[in-house]
Amino acid sequence: MPPLAGGPHADLDRRDCAEAVSETKKTDADVTTAPDERDILLRVEGLQKHFPIRKGVLQRQVGAVKAVDGIDFEVRKGETLGVVGESGCGKSTMGRVITRLQEPTGGSIHFEGQDITRLNAAGMRPLRRDIQMIFQDPYGSLNPRHTIGGIVSAPFRLQGVEPEGGVKREVQRLLELVGLSPEHYNRYPHEFSGGQRQRIGIARALALKPKLVVADEPVSALDVSIQAQVVNLMDDLQEELGLTYVIIAHDLSVVRHVSDRIAVMYLGKIVELADRTSLYEAPMHPYTKALMSAVPVPDPKRRGAKSERILLRGDVPSPISPPSGCRFHTRCWKATEICKTTEPQLVELRPGQRVACHHPENFADQAPQDTVLLSVAKEAAELVAEEVRAESAKTSAAVAAVAAGSAEETGAEAAGKTADTAEKPEAEVAADVEATGAKTGPGAKTAPAAPLKTGEATTEPETERQDPTDK
Numbered sequence: 235m236p237p238l239a240g241g242p243h244a245d246l247d248r249r250d251c252a253e254a255v256s257e258t259k260k261t262d263a264d265v266t267t268a269p270d271e272r273d274i275l276l277r278v279e280g281l282q283k284h285f286p287i288r289k290g291v292l293q294r295q296v297g298a299v300k301a302v303d304g305i306d307f308e309v310r311k312g313e314t315l316g317v318v319g320e321s322g323c324g325k326s327t328m329g330r331v332i333t334r335l336q337e338p339t340g341g342s343i344h345f346e347g348q349d350i351t352r353l354n355a356a357g358m359r360p361l362r363r364d365i366q367m368i369f370q371d372p373y374g375s376l377n378p379r380h381t382i383g384g385i386v387s388a389p390f391r392l393q394g395v396e397p398e399g400g401v402k403r404e405v406q407r408l409l410e411l412v413g414l415s416p417e418h419y420n421r422y423p424h425e426f427s428g429g430q431r432q433r434i435g436i437a438r439a440l441a442l443k444p445k446l447v448v449a450d451e452p453v454s455a456l457d458v459s460i461q462a463q464v465v466n467l468m469d470d471l472q473e474e475l476g477l478t479y480v481i482i483a484h485d486l487s488v489v490r491h492v493s494d495r496i497a498v499m500y501l502g503k504i505v506e507l508a509d510r511t512s513l514y515e516a517p518m519h520p521y522t523k524a525l526m527s528a529v530p531v532p533d534p535k536r537r538g539a540k541s542e543r544i545l546l547r548g549d550v551p552s553p554i555s556p557p558s559g560c561r562f563h564t565r566c567w568k569a570t571e572i573c574k575t576t577e578p579q580l581v582e583l584r585p586g587q588r589v590a591c592h593h594p595e596n597f598a599d600q601a602p603q604d605t606v607l608l609s610v611a612k613e614a615a616e617l618v619a620e621e622v623r624a625e626s627a628k629t630s631a632a633v634a635a636v637a638a639g640s641a642e643e644t645g646a647e648a649a650g651k652t653a654d655t656a657e658k659p660e661a662e663v664a665a666d667v668e669a670t671g672a673k674t675g676p677g678a679k680t681a682p683a684a685p686l687k688t689g690e691a692t693t694e695p696e697t698e699r700q701d702p703t704d705k
Contacts, residue, residue, distance in 0.1 A: 275346060275446060275478050276309040276332065282340035283324070283331050287554070300553045301327040303502035304341070306580060309446070314472070314479040316493030316510075318486060318525065320550055324502040325482045326370065329448045332480070333367045334358050345446070363393060366439040370451035372431035376423040382409070382434055383419040389441040408437040412467060429460035433467070440471065448480045453488060461485075465492055486529050490514055495586075498522045501561040502553055504580060508587035518583060518594040520566050521546075547614045560592065567614040568593040570604040 284298040301324040309315050317325050330336045332343055334350060342351045350361060369375035376385055386405045390397060397404035406416035412433040423431060432452065439447055452468070453461040465488060471477060483489050489496060489510075496513050498506040498521065506519040517523045524544040546565045551557050559577050563569035572592050580590040583597055592601040607615070 273310050274308045275311045276480075277344040278308070278332060278341065279306050279344075280341035281305050281328070281331060281338055281343065283327050283336065284339045297554050300502050300556060302331060303553075303556070305499075305502075305504045307497055307504060307507060309478060309480060311445075311478055312472075312476055313494040314481060314492055316489035316496040317480065317482045317499060318484070318489050318496060319499035321484075322501075322550055322553065323499045324553070325499055326450050328499070329367065329450045329480065329482050333365050333448050334361075335367065359393075362389075363395075363442040364445040366442070366444040366447050368432075368435050368439050368447060368449040368452050370454060372428050372435055372455060373423075375435055376431055378423050381420050381422055382426075385423075385434065386438050386441060389438065393442060395442065404441075405437075408441060409434075411440070411471070412437045413463070427460075429456050429464060432456060432460075432464055436464075436467065436471075440475070440477075443475065444477070446478045446480070448482070450482045451484070452481065454484060461488065468492065486525065498525065501550060501556055503561060503590065505562065505590050506588065507580065508584075508589075512584065512587050516596045518587065518589040518597055519562075519591045520568055520593075520595060521562050523595050547610070560590075563608065564610055565614065567611050569608045569611040570601065570606055571608070572601045572604045574608060 281302055282300075282304055283302040284300050286295045287297040287299065288294060289296050303324075305328065307315070317328065319325055327336070331338050334343075334353070338351060342349060344350070345361065345365065350358065353361075380388075383402065383405050386408055387401045389395075390401050390404070402419065406419055409418055410416055414430060414433055414437070418426075423434070426434065432455075436452075449468070453464050456464060468479070469492060472479060479492070481489065481492060493510050495507065495509050497504050498513075498519065500521050506513065506517065506522045508518075513522065514526060517526050524546050527544045544567075548565055551561065551564060557564050557574075559575050560566070560569070560573040561577075563573035566573065570593065576592070578590040578592050578600075580588050582588045583594060589597075592604070593599055
């Protein structure tokens with residue numbers, strides 16, 4: 235029974251209540267400041283995917299293509315993680331591995347705290363509802379023998395789910411959700427354009443209301459106008475359905491528009507991971523800086539202005555035998571001996587920005603004692619300087635050509651007929667003389683407009699005078 239308001243235990247009860255409230259506030263503050271594991275939807279640690287190379291009659295393994303070679307990242311609920319990098323760096327392979335379409339070679343994948351790395355097909359079946367993928371090729375990802383209704387309704391059939399109102403009505407609702415007509419239910423994929431096929435793939439991925447969607451180059455095969463439509467559609471669906479995206483793309487402008495955080499991959503490794511503002515305004519890895527320098531700025535005011543363009547020397551090394559140490563040191567203009575011998579770890583140098591580099595940009599040097607550049611770094615630095623000078627010279631030459639062009643047009647108009655006459659061949663001048671003589675009559679005296687050869691000047695008038703006599 236609770237104590238009375240004026241009883242002897244009233245002060246004690248009030249003090250206990252105050253202490254309980256203060257403890258509750260302290261706990262809430264701790265939860266707010268500390269990172270909550272419940273907000274992390276996907277956690278990847280040390281993920282590897284190696285494709286074996288086999289030769290001989292016995293098909294013995296002689297090597298491996300290290301497509302993904304130890305990456306760590308996490309994806310929070312409701313956010314969009316963009317993944318960028320050159321072709322062949324392992325982006326698409328990483329997307330297929332985290333959705334378990336391909337088996338990982340090493341590492342771990344945790345989805346909502348559950349380790350799904352070694353689950354078999356039966357164990358992954360319930361998770362297929364929560365993890366879906368949008369494929370890169372909208373033409374190859376749809377079965378041409380099936381109708382659109384059959385393609386989009388396949389997840390319901392495979393999972394044994396009966397949506398409210400029936401499968402057909404739900405499929406038509408999904409088609410309308412992605413901007414297609416419900417009347418397209420009985421049509422075939424060849425009757426649609428590339429953008430419409432990609433919308434069909436999005437509708438199929440959203441059929442079971444997943445929590446995580448991995449989009450592998452969702453707009454790379456589409457026209458620019460259709461790209462904008464698909465990107466805006468994915469943004470709208472994320473706000474409406476609370477989706478979490480991992481978007482793999484080459485277009486840095488698209489990634490910047492849709493992503494909350496961006497991971498930069500190079501040769502199977504993540505070299506930088508940061509939010510989009512920090513990454514685009516102050517990239518810290520030299521490879522990221524080179525990628526950002528290649529992004530054109532659509533600003534007419536900057537026409538003619540010099541921009542720092544970094545051209546990387548050589549090609550991406552083979553993933554079969556990647557370079558030792560930092561994998562980017564064969565193309566980096568800041569590489570030293572430590573870059574060749576020691577592999578840098580992905581560490582957080584700024585809040586929310588993790589970089590794997592011994593000599594990061596826009597930050598204190600992580601290896602200040604190593605200042606002697608490698609020969610490849612010296613050549614790369616010279617190449618960058620030469621390209622900058624060549625670009626500057628090209629711009630100056632273009633400005634001079636424009637200025638000289640207007641002067642040449644004025645001079646050409648003033649010269650006009652004089653230049654044309656001086657450049658005429660002798661045969662054309664002789665023809666002009668004949669035309670003049672024909673106009674003045676047979677017996678008229680004509681003077682040539684330009685000096686001719688003696689034989690030509692005497693032969694033609696004689697022929698004209700003899701014509702009446704012959705008749």
